[in-house]
Amino acid sequence: MDAITLEKVSKSYDSVAAVSNVSVRVRQGSIFGLLGPNGAGKTTTIRMIMHILVADEGSIKVLDKPVSDETRDLIGYLPEERGLYPRMKVRDIIVFLAALHGLTEAEAGRRADQWLDKLGLGEWKSKKLVDLSKGMQQKVQFITSVIHEPPVMILDEPFSGLDPVNSATIEEIIMEMKGKGATIVLSSHRMDQIERMCDAICLINKGQNILDGDIRSIKESYGKNTVQFEFTGPDTFLKSPSIEKLTRLGNGAEAKLKPGADSQEVLRAALQAGANITKFELMYPTLNEIFIERTTRA
Amino acid sequence: MRKLGLIVKREYLTRVKTKGFVIGTLAVPLLGLAFCLMIVFLVNHKTESSLRFAIVDNSDGLSQSVVQGLNSKLEDGKPEFVVEQTFVRPADSDAVQTDLRNKINAGTLDAYLLIPAKNTDSFELHMRNPDNFSQIGPLSGALDQSVITQRLSQQGVHVDDLKSVLKGADLKLLKVSDRGEAEEKGQSIGIAIALVVLLYTSLLMYGIITMRSVIEEKTTRTMEVLISAVRPFELLAGKILGVAAAAFTQFAIWMTSTALLFSYGALAAMGMGGKSMLSGVHVPPSLILYATLFFFGGYFLYSAMFAAVGAACSNEQDAQQLQWLAMGPLVFCMIIYSVILNDPSSKMAVILSEIPFFAPVLMSLRISLQTPPLWQIALSLGLLVLTTIVMIWLSAKIYRVGVLMYGKRPSLIEMARWLRYS
Numbered sequence: 001m002d003a004i005t006l007e008k009v010s011k012s013y014d015s016v017a018a019v020s021n022v023s024v025r026v027r028q029g030s031i032f033g034l035l036g037p038n039g040a041g042k043t044t045t046i047r048m049i050m051h052i053l054v055a056d057e058g059s060i061k062v063l064d065k066p067v068s069d070e071t072r073d074l075i076g077y078l079p080e081e082r083g084l085y086p087r088m089k090v091r092d093i094i095v096f097l098a099a100l101h102g103l104t105e106a107e108a109g110r111r112a113d114q115w116l117d118k119l120g121l122g123e124w125k126s127k128k129l130v131d132l133s134k135g136m137q138q139k140v141q142f143i144t145s146v147i148h149e150p151p152v153m154i155l156d157e158p159f160s161g162l163d164p165v166n167s168a169t170i171e172e173i174i175m176e177m178k179g180k181g182a183t184i185v186l187s188s189h190r191m192d193q194i195e196r197m198c199d200a201i202c203l204i205n206k207g208q209n210i211l212d213g214d215i216r217s218i219k220e221s222y223g224k225n226t227v228q229f230e231f232t233g234p235d236t237f238l239k240s241p242s243i244e245k246l247t248r249l250g251n252g253a254e255a256k257l258k259p260g261a262d263s264q265e266v267l268r269a270a271l272q273a274g275a276n277i278t279k280f281e282l283m284y285p286t287l288n289e290i291f292i293e294r295t296t297r298a
Numbered sequence: 299m300r301k302l303g304l305i306v307k308r309e310y311l312t313r314v315k316t317k318g319f320v321i322g323t324l325a326v327p328l329l330g331l332a333f334c335l336m337i338v339f340l341v342n343h344k345t346e347s348s349l350r351f352a353i354v355d356n357s358d359g360l361s362q363s364v365v366q367g368l369n370s371k372l373e374d375g376k377p378e379f380v381v382e383q384t385f386v387r388p389a390d391s392d393a394v395q396t397d398l399r400n401k402i403n404a405g406t407l408d409a410y411l412l413i414p415a416k417n418t419d420s421f422e423l424h425m426r427n428p429d430n431f432s433q434i435g436p437l438s439g440a441l442d443q444s445v446i447t448q449r450l451s452q453q454g455v456h457v458d459d460l461k462s463v464l465k466g467a468d469l470k471l472l473k474v475s476d477r478g479e480a481e482e483k484g485q486s487i488g489i490a491i492a493l494v495v496l497l498y499t500s501l502l503m504y505g506i507i508t509m510r511s512v513i514e515e516k517t518t519r520t521m522e523v524l525i526s527a528v529r530p531f532e533l534l535a536g537k538i539l540g541v542a543a544a545a546f547t548q549f550a551i552w553m554t555s556t557a558l559l560f561s562y563g564a565l566a567a568m569g570m571g572g573k574s575m576l577s578g579v580h581v582p583p584s585l586i587l588y589a590t591l592f593f594f595g596g597y598f599l600y601s602a603m604f605a606a607v608g609a610a611c612s613n614e615q616d617a618q619q620l621q622w623l624a625m626g627p628l629v630f631c632m633i634i635y636s637v638i639l640n641d642p643s644s645k646m647a648v649i650l651s652e653i654p655f656f657a658p659v660l661m662s663l664r665i666s667l668q669t670p671p672l673w674q675i676a677l678s679l680g681l682l683v684l685t686t687i688v689m690i691w692l693s694a695k696i697y698r699v700g701v702l703m704y705g706k707r708p709s710l711i712e713m714a715r716w717l718r719y720s
Binding site: 014047050052053069072073075077079081082083084085086087088096097099100101141144145 | 301304305308312515518519520521522523524525526527528529702715
C-alpha cells in the first residue's frame with residue numbers, strides 16, 4: 001500500500017500555477033525525499049497533503065483515504081515556516097500540541113518528558129521557549145511533530161539550524177521511526193543527507209514533477225559517468241577534452257565525462273602529466289549533480 | 299469539540315496568567331476608588347485662608363450692602379472675606395488704586411474691589427490670581443444682590459425678603475414608562491452615556507486583543523503548526539471564545555468591585571460630609587438583560603471582524619491601516635449617539651439601531667433611554683445574530699487563506715477574492 005498518493009494534482013493562485021499535474025507515490029515504510037529549488041511548489045504540495053490547502057484538480061490520498069480534516073491526524077508535520085508560542089513553557093507547549101493531536105494530557109506529559117530527556121532538554125522543560133537557543137527550539141519543534149507517533153511524517157527542512165551533533169541525533173531518530181514502520185517524507189536542500197537517508201525521491205521544478213523514482217535506479221540511469229580524483233602535482237590533465245564538467249574539490253576534483261569518453265584515458269593522461277594520484281573512483285553522479293543538472297536545464 | 303476546548307483553555311489561561319491582566323484587573327477598581335475619594339474630597343474642599351481685600355467705592359455707599367452680603371465662613375469658622383479698608387468716594391481714585399496695587403504686590407493685601415459711580419457700569423476686582431473661582435463666586439453673588447436691591451429701591455420697590463420673591467419655580471421631571479411614572483433626576487442620561495462608553499470601549503478593546511493574538515501567531519510562525527492540527531474555523535472560534543472568557547472574568551471582577559465600591563463608596567462619601575451622588579441611581583434589570591444580549595452579539599461580530607483583519611495582515615503596522623474596517627462602525631456609533639440621546643424614537647434612531655453593526659451600542663442606548671417596542675428590539679437582535687453568523691463564516695474563509703499569507707498587505711479586492719478560494 002502507498003502511504004501517500006498524488007494523482008494529477010494541480011493548484012494555482014489566481015493565474016499563477018504553483019503545482020501542475022503532479023503525480024507521486026510514496027511507498028509505505030520508506031523515506032521519501034521531496035526535492036526542488038526554492039519556489040518550486042514543494043510547500044504547496046505539502047500543504048495540500050496536509051489538507052491546509054485544497055487542490056484545484058486531481059486527487060490526494062493518505063493511507064488510501066482521500067485527504068480530509070481526519071487524515072491530518074495521521075500525519076506528523078514539521079513545517080518549514082515554523083515557530084511556537086514564544087512565551088509558553090517548553091513542556092506546556094509540547095503537551096498542548098500533543099493533546100491537539102489526540103493524546104490525553106497525562107499521556108502527552110509522560111511522552112513529553114521522555115522526548116525532552118532523549119534530546120537533552122530535560123532541564124529546560126519549565127523554561128519559556130524564548131529563553132532557548134535556536135537549535136534547542138528546533139528540537140522542541142521536532143518533538144511536537146512526532147510525539148503522537150503518527151504513521152506518516154512530513155518533515156520540511158528538519159536539519160536547518162542544527163549543529164552536526166544534533167543533526168546526527170535527529171537523523172538517527174528518523175531512521176529509528178522508519179524501523180518502526182513509519183513513512184517519512186523529507187524535504188531538504190542538503191543532498192548528501194537525502195542521498196544517505198532516502199529510498200526514493202521526487203524532484204519538483206516550476207510546479208512539475210521532473211524526476212522521480214528510487215535513488216538507485218535514477219543514478220543507474222545516468223551511468224557511472226563521474227570520476228573523483230584526489231591527487232598532488234600538476235593538474236594540466238584536467239583540461240582533457242573527455243571532461244565535460246569539472247568541479248574542484250579541496251585536494252582533488254570531480255569530473256563529469258562526456259558521453260562515450262573512456263575513464264582510463266583520463267587516468268593515463270593524468271599519470272603522464274606527472275600527477276601523483278591517491279584516489280581515482282569511477283562513480284554514479286551525486287544527487288547534487290543530478291539536482292543541479294535537471295533544475296538548470298533550459 | 300475536544301480540540302476547540304483545548305484552544306479555548308490555552309487562550310484563556312495564557313491571558314489570565316499574564317501580569318498585565320492581573321494588574322489591569324486589580325488596578326481599575328483601585329483607581330476607581332481613588333477617583334471617587336478624590337472627587338468627594340474636591341467637592342468638599344474650600345479655600346483655607348480668608349481673602350483680605352479693600353473697597354474703593356465711587357458710588358453713594360453701595361459698599362455697605364456688599365460687605366453685609368459677604369458673610370460666608372471658612373471650615374475653621376473664620377470669615378471667608380475680610381475687608382481691610384474702604385475708601386468711599388476718594389478724591390484721587392487713581393492714587394489710592396496705585397497704593398493698593400503696591401500692597402497687593404507686597405503681599406499685605408489679596409485684592410481690591412472698585413465700585414463704579416453708576417451701578418450699570420462695570421465693577422472691577424483687582425487681584426493676583428483672578429482664576430480663583432471658589433472665592434469669586436460668593437463675591438459676585440453679593441454684588442448681584444446689592445445692585446438688584448439698590449435698583450429696586452431706586453424705583454420705589456421696597457423688598458424685605460428679596461430671596462423669597464426671586465425664588466424660581468421648581469420644575470420636576472417625570473419619566474413615563476409602562477411601569478408607571480418615576481421622578482427623573484438625570485440618571486437615565488447618566489446610565490445611557492455610561493452604557494455607550496462601556497460597550498464602545500469593551501467591544502473595541504477585546505476586538506483588538508483578538509486581532510493582536512491572531513497576528514502574534516502569524517509573526518511567531520506558530521500558525522502553520524496549529525492548522526496542521528486543527529481546522530482554521532476551530533482555531534478562530536477557540537480564540538474568540540478564549541478571549542471572551544478572559545474578558546468576562548475581568549468584567550465579573552470589575553462589576554463585583556464596582557458594586558462594592560458603590561455601596562461602600564456612597565457610605566464613605568456621606569461620612570465625609572458630601573451628599574451621595576449615587577443615591578437614587580437605579581438600573582432596571584431588563585436593561586441589564588438586553589445590554590448583555592447585545593454585548594454578546596456585538597462581541598462576536600466585532601471579534602470575528604478583527605480576527606479577519608489580523609489574519610489578513612502580517613504585522614501590527616499593516617493591521618493599524620486595515621483595522622479601520624472593523625473600527626469604523628464603532629467610531630460612527632460614538633459620533634452619532636448624541637443625536638439618538640436627543641430623540642431616541644426618531645426615524646433615524648430606529649433605522650440606525652436596526653443596522654447590525656450599530657445595534658449593540660445604539661439599541662442598548664435606546665433601551666436605556668426609552669424602551670422601544672418589543673418588535674424593534676427583537677428584529678434588531680435577530681439581524682445582529684444573523685449578521686454575526688455570516689461574519690464568522692466570512693472571517694473563517696479569510697482566516698483560512700490569510701493565516702498562511704505573508705508579505706504585502708492584501709487589498710480589499712484581494713481579500714474579496716480569498717472568499718472564493720476553497
